Amino acid sequence: MKTFITDSLFFGSVISITAYEIGIFIRKKTGLAILNPLLIAIILVIACLLFFGIDYDVYNDSAKYISYFLTPATVCLAIPLYRSLSLLRRNWQAVLIGITAGSMASMGVILLLSHLFGLSHEQYVTLLPKSVTTAVGMGVSEELNGIVNITVAAIIVTGIIGSVLADFVLRIFHIEEPAARGIALGSSAHAVGTAKAFELGEEEGAMGSLAIVISGMITVVFASFFAGLL
Amino acid sequence: MKYLKQMWIILLISFAGEALRSVLPLPVPASIYxxxxxxxxxxxxxxxxxxxxxxxxxxxxxxxxxxxxxxVGLLETWSLLKPIIWEIAIIMLVSTVFVMAFSGRVTQTFIRKRAEKKKRERKEKDENVYH
Structure with missing residues (x-):
């Protein structure tokens, strides 16, 4: 049984997709934002590997074929961005200033808190790209020599926190303009936040998608500068 | 055939991104190029x-x-994460709430400023018509 799994080319992909499908099913049944399908899938796969005593390397040897498509998929983020460009025409200054402010604030707060908690440089750069979309954040963490697995987990949990707290934060801070709501969610909680933004409305969702890509690019440009500060 | 050609274009662009990444000395992932x-x-x-x-x-x-x-690689790096898990939890919570509030407020302020300016301009125009 063990050698069969070790030699299998499909074990990792099958277990990952199965876990994700279960996650989607649970989300559909309950409708709770905290039961994010991706989070459920990750917990299920980890639990399964621990339970059967399978090494991560064995799993990853056959699961890595899924990750192979990450770069092509990230390239395709240009498609929704291109579609929402027409929305930029109205209020483009406000939108760009808002997204830039969000990205800078994210890295600034992380710098400040990391300094306060006395985190090491490696720990700090691991967290630095945690508000941007996973594909970009992974790339940034890798370029800065962060711990990529922890970055990915931090990004996913950030998305879930953002989506769960969205209604509360938007109400407390009186953020009422649809475009501003979309940007708030997209800049702070990337794709998971944007999924929440689509629930609020079409314009919120489109602005969220725009914020994902633009904040990703701003983070790519300024992350190495921020990385030098701690 | 349609899907094959679409896949070909997407992979070709990914490949071009990799090429740029190896030529340019910037810390930018190939996917962003x-x-x-x-x-x-x-x-x-x-x-x-x-x-x-x-x-x-x-x-x-x-x-x-x-x-x-x-x-899932967290399995391997768990020992690195464990000692700072509370710090990371606080950083995630504080920064997410702050960034959401800040970027939303900034965007809203600028949108409303511009809307007000437009309203004022229109009003002035109307007044000019009446005079």
């Missing part, structure tokens, strides 16, 4: 939307799956 090439191609109509749309949408829909292997 690829994203910019794709966006530029669409904006200049060198690539039309129907040449990439279906395959692109499919890849975007299944993208969350692609993060599972990396996140």
């Amino acid at each position: 690829g994203l910019l090439i794709m966006l530029f191609g669409l904006m200049t109509h060198v690539i039309s939307l129907d040449e990439v749309e279906e395959t692109g949408n499919f890849l975007l829909t299944v993208m969350p799956l692609m993060f599972i292997p990396a996140a």
Whole structure:
């Protein structure tokens, strides 16, 4: 049984997709934002590997074929961005200033808190790209020599926190303009936040998608500068 | 054949992104170069939307799956995460709430300022008509 799994080319992909499908099913049944399908899938796969005593390397040897498509998929983020460009025409200054402010604030707060908690440089750069979309954040963490697995987990949990707290934060801070709501969610909680933004409305969702890509690019440009500060 | 050609374009752009990444000395992932090439191609109509749309949408829909292997890698790095888990939890909570509030407020302030300015201009125009 063990050698069969070790030699299998499909074990990792099958277990990952199965876990994700279960996650989607649970989300559909309950409708709770905290039961994010991706989070459920990750917990299920980890639990399964621990339970059967399978090494991560064995799993990853056959699961890595899924990750192979990450770069092509990230390239395709240009498609929704291109579609929402027409929305930029109205209020483009406000939108760009808002997204830039969000990205800078994210890295600034992380710098400040990391300094306060006395985190090491490696720990700090691991967290630095945690508000941007996973594909970009992974790339940034890798370029800065962060711990990529922890970055990915931090990004996913950030998305879930953002989506769960969205209604509360938007109400407390009186953020009422649809475009501003979309940007708030997209800049702070990337794709998971944007999924929440689509629930609020079409314009919120489109602005969220725009914020994902633009904040990703701003983070790519300024992350190495921020990385030098701690 | 349609899907094959779409996949070919997307992989070709990914490959071009990798090439740029190896030539340019910037800390930018290959995927971001690829994203910019794709966006530029669409904006200049060198690539039309129907040449990439279906395959692109499919890849975007299944993208969350692609993060599972990396996140499961936490199994290996758990020992590095464990001693700072509370610090990380606080950083995540504080920064997410702050960024949401800040970017939302900034955007809203600028949108409303501009709307007010427009209203004022229109009012002035109307007054000029009446005089």
